[in-house]
Amino acid sequence: MNAPDAVxxxxxxxxxxxKRSEFSLPDNTIYLDGNSLGPLPKCVKPAIDELVTDQWGxxxxxxxxxxxxxxxxxxxxxxxxxxxxxxxxxxxxxDSISVNLFKLLAAALKLNTSRSIVLSQTDNFPTDLYxxxxxxxxxxxxxxxxxxxxGSDLIANLxxxxxxxxxxxxxxxxxxxxxxxxxxxxxHSKGVLVIWDLAHSAxxxxxxLDQCQVDFAVGCGYKYFNxxxxxxxxxxxxxxxxxxxxxxxxxxMGHKAPFNFEPNYRQGKGITRLLSGTPNILSMVxxxxxxxxxxxxxxxxxxxxxLNLLSPSDPQRRGSHLAxxxxxxxxxxxxxxxxxxxxxxxxxxxIRFGLTPLTLxxxxxxxxxxILTLIMREKLYCQPKYQRRQKVT
Amino acid sequence: MNAPDAVxxxxxxxxxxxKRSEFSLPDNTIYLDGNSLGPLPKCVKPAIDELVTDQWGxxxxxxxxxxxxxxxxxxxxxxxxxxxxxxxxxxxxxDSISVNLFKLLAAALKLNTSRSIVLSQTDNFPTDLYxxxxxxxxxxxxxxxxxxxxGSDLIANLxxxxxxxxxxxxxxxxxxxxxxxxxxxxxHSKGVLVIWDLAHSAxxxxxxLDQCQVDFAVGCGYKYFNxxxxxxxxxxxxxxxxxxxxxxxxxxMGHKAPFNFEPNYRQGKGITRLLSGTPNILSMVxxxxxxxxxxxxxxxxxxxxxLNLLSPSDPQRRGSHLAxxxxxxxxxxxxxxxxxxxxxxxxxxxIRFGLTPLTLxxxxxxxxxxILTLIMREKLYCQPKYQRRQKVT
Numbered sequence: 115m116n117a118p119d120a121v122x123x124x125x126x127x128x129x130x131x132x133k134r135s136e137f138s139l140p141d142n143t144i145y146l147d148g149n150s151l152g153p154l155p156k157c158v159k160p161a162i163d164e165l166v167t168d169q170w171g172x173x174x175x176x177x178x179x180x181x182x183x184x185x186x187x188x189x190x191x192x193x194x195x196x197x198x199x200x201x202x203x204x205x206x207x208x209d210s211i212s213v214n215l216f217k218l219l220a221a222a223l224k225l226n227t228s229r230s231i232v233l234s235q236t237d238n239f240p241t242d243l244y245x246x247x248x249x250x251x252x253x254x255x256x257x258x259x260x261x262x263x264x265g266s267d268l269i270a271n272l273x274x275x276x277x278x279x280x281x282x283x284x285x286x287x288x289x290x291x292x293x294x295x296x297x298x299x300x301x302h303s304k305g306v307l308v309i310w311d312l313a314h315s316a317x318x319x320x321x322x323l324d325q326c327q328v329d330f331a332v333g334c335g336y337k338y339f340n341x342x343x344x345x346x347x348x349x350x351x352x353x354x355x356x357x358x359x360x361x362x363x364x365x366x367m368g369h370k371a372p373f374n375f376e377p378n379y380r381q382g383k384g385i386t387r388l389l390s391g392t393p394n395i396l397s398m399v400x401x402x403x404x405x406x407x408x409x410x411x412x413x414x415x416x417x418x419x420x421l422n423l424l425s426p427s428d429p430q431r432r433g434s435h436l437a438x439x440x441x442x443x444x445x446x447x448x449x450x451x452x453x454x455x456x457x458x459x460x461x462x463x464x465i466r467f468g469l470t471p472l473t474l475x476x477x478x479x480x481x482x483x484x485i486l487t488l489i490m491r492e493k494l495y496c497q498p499k500y501q502r503r504q505k506v507t
Numbered sequence: 508m509n510a511p512d513a514v515x516x517x518x519x520x521x522x523x524x525x526k527r528s529e530f531s532l533p534d535n536t537i538y539l540d541g542n543s544l545g546p547l548p549k550c551v552k553p554a555i556d557e558l559v560t561d562q563w564g565x566x567x568x569x570x571x572x573x574x575x576x577x578x579x580x581x582x583x584x585x586x587x588x589x590x591x592x593x594x595x596x597x598x599x600x601x602d603s604i605s606v607n608l609f610k611l612l613a614a615a616l617k618l619n620t621s622r623s624i625v626l627s628q629t630d631n632f633p634t635d636l637y638x639x640x641x642x643x644x645x646x647x648x649x650x651x652x653x654x655x656x657x658g659s660d661l662i663a664n665l666x667x668x669x670x671x672x673x674x675x676x677x678x679x680x681x682x683x684x685x686x687x688x689x690x691x692x693x694x695h696s697k698g699v700l701v702i703w704d705l706a707h708s709a710x711x712x713x714x715x716l717d718q719c720q721v722d723f724a725v726g727c728g729y730k731y732f733n734x735x736x737x738x739x740x741x742x743x744x745x746x747x748x749x750x751x752x753x754x755x756x757x758x759x760m761g762h763k764a765p766f767n768f769e770p771n772y773r774q775g776k777g778i779t780r781l782l783s784g785t786p787n788i789l790s791m792v793x794x795x796x797x798x799x800x801x802x803x804x805x806x807x808x809x810x811x812x813x814l815n816l817l818s819p820s821d822p823q824r825r826g827s828h829l830a831x832x833x834x835x836x837x838x839x840x841x842x843x844x845x846x847x848x849x850x851x852x853x854x855x856x857x858i859r860f861g862l863t864p865l866t867l868x869x870x871x872x873x874x875x876x877x878i879l880t881l882i883m884r885e886k887l888y889c890q891p892k893y894q895r896r897q898k899v900t
Binding site: 138140143145147150151153154158159162166167170171172173174175176177178183209210211212213216220236237238239240241243244245247248249251252253262286287336342343344345346347360361362363364365366367368369372373374375376377378379390391392393394395396397398400451456458460461 | 531533536538540543544546547551552555559560563564565566567568569570571576602603604605606609613629630631632633634636637638640641642644645646655679680729735736737738739740753754755756757758759760761762765766767768769770771772783784785786787788789790791793844849851853854
């Protein structure tokens with residue numbers, strides 16, 4: 115099935131088209147799930163080979179200095195910084211989003227002690243809500259109380275009782291995009307600190323953390339940054355909060371002088387105090403290599419490719435995946451996958467189409483829509499084999 | 508320099524001698540630092556190759572089910588369990604020791620709310636102390652107060668005011684080994700819960716967590732388990748504490764039904780509630796492969812090889828590394844490394860000789876002692892080139 119000339123012309127004019135060859139992608143598959151797990155950049159394999167064989171295998175313990183393992187959280191953080199609009203010394207790679215949110219939430223509440231409410235939206239990604247609940251259980255509601263409201267009620271609830279606003283920029287189900295600049299400004303006008311979760315936006319959209327005066331942010335290494343399954347997350351703390359910031363997971367790597375092995379904790383300088391335990395070097399090296407795909411890349415070009423294609427009703431309000439609900443969403447997802455179009459499903463009835471501009475051509479998208487059309491028109495998804503549930507989709 | 512016949516005979520009779528060939532070790536190096544970073548097991552490379560190329564690269568998101576990524580924390584935990592004397596369903600691999608200690612310490616204090624003191628020893632590994640300090644700063648001293656005492660004063664301070672005793676079984680500097688059974692029993696007789704840090708003992712010594720009625724434990728994947736730099740840690744929670752245990756880093760992977768994406772946290776069954784964020788699959792696969800080296804291995808045999816060799820003054824009170832202090836300890840460490848004997852240095856003046864029975868022959872040890880003798884007798888360590896400090900040794 116050949117795409118129409120108009121689609122072929124779009125690919126010919128695509129200034130990001132060369133990026134596709136930097137990825138290993140299976141044949142006969144259109145992968146629309148980069149929003150769950152980014153595909154494998156070709157540069158990762160040699161980087162991991164070198165790490166395992168030459169560094170760990172041959173240089174052993176000396177690699178911590180010789181191959182800069184000890185600096186990887188900072189080096190990776192500085193690679194991410196320009197991709198999210200952050201000046202240097204504000205981003206570091208470590209742990210998971212969940213663990214990093216705990217650090218930031220506890221630290222933010224310490225900076226705003228006269229208030230206790232953490233405001234978020236009910237359909238935020240659950241781990242954000244769960245972490246706030248865990249902190250609340252630990253500290254008691256007088257110190258930390260999670261208030262979940264519908265997205266449409268956020269503004270009305272953003273008042274002087276709120277200590278911290280905790281939001282994900284792009285909704286994991288619907289793909290809806292919050293206006294970071296407007297919301298952050300409004301929050302600040304009420305004395306509210308803001309933590310942005312960039313899980314579904316970092317690497318997909320231009321983000322201007324510094325310009326938007328954002329206080330704190332976390333984000334994901336394994337979605338649009340293609341760092342591999344369970345890649346380290348990252349954390350951003352605005353320069354202006356760093357001197358007074360104190361986070362509770364005060365492990366040895368966040369100490370001012372970890373190799374002094376002192377019995378008392380002294381916070382590391384600036385963003386390094388966000389570190390906790392020993393960094394996961396294998397995963398860190400994969401993410402470090404994967405980020406080279408973004409060298410010299412303009413995130414506005416990435417975004418434009420995404421938007422030009424989609425002709426959405428309101429592109430300014432959406433991230434980089436499209437979500438459709440359908441009563442047979444699960445079966446449609448399974449039928450698409452069997453026909454070589456990898457999408458994912460989110461309960462109860464949502465199909466997500468992840469449109470990662472670096473790895474997809476316009477012809478891929480055209481092909482995917484042809485297949486979707488066939489599946490829907492012929493009701494192929496009604497076949498019994500597509501009805502069974504998997505544990506993870 | 509050939510070893511004497513007696514040493515050659517020891518190697519010939521060594522029932523663990525075949526294990527050495529399961530590791531990639533650089534030529535002309537005697538690696539006595541497995542207590543900092545275990546060497547590379549040969550099985551890791553093909554496991555990582557398969558993970559990157561065939562699983563992530565080709566099967567992409569489907570690998571979470573198809574290759575059991577989602578189950579890796581439990582599968583790896585169950586591989587570790589018999590090596591530390593734990594029945595199934597009590598061990599899980601995740602995060603770092605630092606992060607896991609935070610979970611356990613907060614959870615243990617919730618089980619013993621009428622008390623607030625966390626007792627530990629001043630020369631415990633610093634991250635253990637730092638994490639207790641971080642929790643204390645978060646909760647206030649009325650809920651969590653760290654009391655650091657000298658190792659010799661531990662017993663005298665183990666009284667009814669103590670909520671949790673937090674100890675590392677083998678001291679990271681001196682190699683001194685605590686009597687887990689006696690101390691745990693004494694703690695329980697005073698109503699104290701015990702968290703054991705097994706960083707320097709798991710994989711090196713027989714450990715009987717269940718038999719010793721231990722409450723909680725954490726341990727390290729990258730030392731004696733050879734899981735690679737910054738490998739995931741593990742956590743043990745005795746079956747009897749699991750139903751009532753509540754840990755504060757309640758991320759989505761610890762939820763009872765993570766893929767339901769519910770807005771409210773419900774704790775996962777048993778030990779799975781210790782999970783927090785998405786597991787680091789690259790690091791987890793390396794550790795999973797590395798642990799196959801321990802298949803069918805009797806930890807008592809591992810320990811016997813270690814002890815027979817050392818003829819120590821009191822082997823029952825020591826772990827698997829030997830520590831010597833010397834005013835010129837740093838320079839001696841550097842001279843040993845340049846002569847192909849990799850040891851490490853801990854400030855202010857301690858040289859550590861890690862004796863990992865799986866990778867070292869008796870001839871290696873004999874050779875290392877010859878080199879050490881030469882360096883000391885000829886005062887080779889006095890050369891200026893050995894005086895410069897590195898950031899990490």
